Amino acid sequence: MNKFAMSGRRIAHIRGEKMSAYFDLSEEERLIQQTARDFADSEVAPMAAENDANGQFPRGLVEKLAKLGFMGMLIPEQYGGSNAGNFALVLALEEINRACASTGVTMSVHNSLASSPIVGFANEETKKKYLPKMAKGELLGAYALSEASAGSDAASLQARAVKDGNEYVLNGTKSWITSGAEADLFVVMLRTDPSERAKGISAFAVERDTNGFSVGKKENKLGLRASSTVQLIFEDARVPAENMLGSEGEGFKIAMWTLDGGRIGIGTQAVGIAQACLDASVSYAKEREQFGKLIGEFQAIQWKIADMAMNIEAARLMIYRAARLRDRKEPHTKEAAMAKLFASEMANRAAREAVQIYGGAGYLKDSSVERYFRDVRITEIYEGTSEIHRIVISRFLLKN
Amino acid sequence: MKIGVLVKNVPDTETKIRLTADKQGIETQGVKYVMNTYDEFAVEEALKIRERLQDGTTVTAITLGPERVVETLRTALAMGADEAIHVDDPAFEGGDSLTNARIIARVVEPMGLDLILGGKQGIDYDAAQTCSALAEALGTAQALIAVELKWSEDNQSLEVRRRIEGGDEIVHVKLPAVISCEKGLNEPRYASLPGIMKAKKKEIKKVDLTGVGLDSAEVGASGSATRVVGYSPLSERPECRILEGEPVEIVKELVRALREDAKVL
């Protein structure tokens, strides 16, 4: 019964059935997953290689994602969002990342790192001003914590915000900001008190067309080439005081709370890319012949595929659990760190093995696994390196 | 306008279909079900009509089948349907298209629908009978395999462009009518997140044997005029040969193979 080439929309994966079998998904969660899967297969995947090659940011896709409600998943209904929650977000993100990691990170950053702290900490006016537009995808969000000399040690950030009447005056430079070239609204962490470290940091929502704010150089990267990574430059940029999230000195706490959610999204990105690696590996193993046999008949290849599938499943369950905990507002910092760390490392192994299974063909730009291999590398670095996550996890185990 | 949409829950085309040991049915274990593709066109068309009219038009999705088919009603609600009716009773099991159409007719009769849309066929059993049988049972007009609907000014009649062998046929249809939908009629929308969240809160109305007011002998396997005796899978396609080498040699070999092996020349 293969009439389905027809609409191109319902190229559903049998995989989804297994997934819901081992982890109970509600009816609407399955629908969300199905919509994301259909959309990823028919609208995202076909453009992924081209966007990667051109370094093209998929803004058109963002508008389409917003139309489906995927840009307001953590925004309450009263502000125009769908309030679907972190678990639903994870279901959708896996599918989008399976098709294109650049689109995936754009969606993840917008939902988890930009809209979520505004929902959690902005005052009512600010929420009303930004959230409905964010849910519609009219405002694309970004998150700016890192600086050239403050990466893992984010609390050492130097960019300043100095109060002047009803405004703050911003000066300094942020580095590595995802979606920065296109984003309209930035959640920015700035130092309001130089005599303190983490406690001297405050968070602000900053609009793109603020005077004195500009976007600097666009980085040339190994992977995620369709997602922009830029510097943000503040030169006496003035932001209204009401754009502060939380109160003065709470910025670092807000930033870390936000990252707990973001990390679940990056772990999900890793799972999505790994799943794409597995799907590609399985189909290649069933089609490539050497020594008169399909390579999938060699045990060496079978074991790689079995390991990939097993690790993906484990990572996915860790992600699901962390997302459920976050939705229930239960502690999840350790679980999010574990899920992100495990998922990103297993996904890097999966991508490495996928290239191996493809042999020479996997080293060519023509193969999708070549892109997966490049895209997946970042998952071990951003939103906390693997080393930092091991520190976070061990701290929970060793304190007292 | 009151619009009903017939939707069916069918195995996903990607699913490998296996027959049960007695060859009397398909193995349902591990099968993933989705909304019949052609029904997506029907739902989309109904929603488009509602959006165009903006006059309180309602869209009701209707399905007949066991518990699992509720998921397809949810999909229809998530796409934007206003209401959903699940027609289900153990007695309905094993009914053929005609019997099922009679049951659906009983359900929709009291609703006073102006228009009923459905897919041109179910991609599972490919019978393509439900819509015509339903129109027959209701005594309404029918137009099958529609690729375009053009409405009259008063929205009481329409021109349906039907895809037929080698071309199209345009028929004028007066409401009430049953129309079955073909690919090309529209581009079905996705179930959006807000739609999915809203669908979750909508109630699905259940109708059983008593509700349709039929006798158990008139429905299901016992009420059917046809009975499936068995299924058999298609024979495997013979293996495909790919010729390699210089074009001149390939052509020589191809001609030889067509003459001697396939004996078609």
Ligand SMILES: Cc1cc2nc3c(=O)[nH]c(=O)nc-3n(C[C@H](O)[C@H](O)[C@H](O)COP(=O)(O)OP(=O)(O)OC[C@H]3O[C@@H](n4cnc5c(N)ncnc54)[C@H](O)[C@@H]3O)c2cc1C
């Ligand atoms: C593509 C991309 C997108 C990004 N997007 C964003 C964004 O949107 N917003 C944002 O704010 N930032 C973003 N970042 C920044 C990213 O989060 C940082 O690169 C990351 O946190 C690591 O910081 P660093 O690069 O300064 O590395 P460093 O902190 O200099 O680390 C170098 C090495 O030292 C290790 N190391 C550091 N400290 C320790 C320690 N205490 N113990 C053991 N090992 C240690 C690290 O693990 C790493 O291996 C992005 C980066 C990239 C590459």
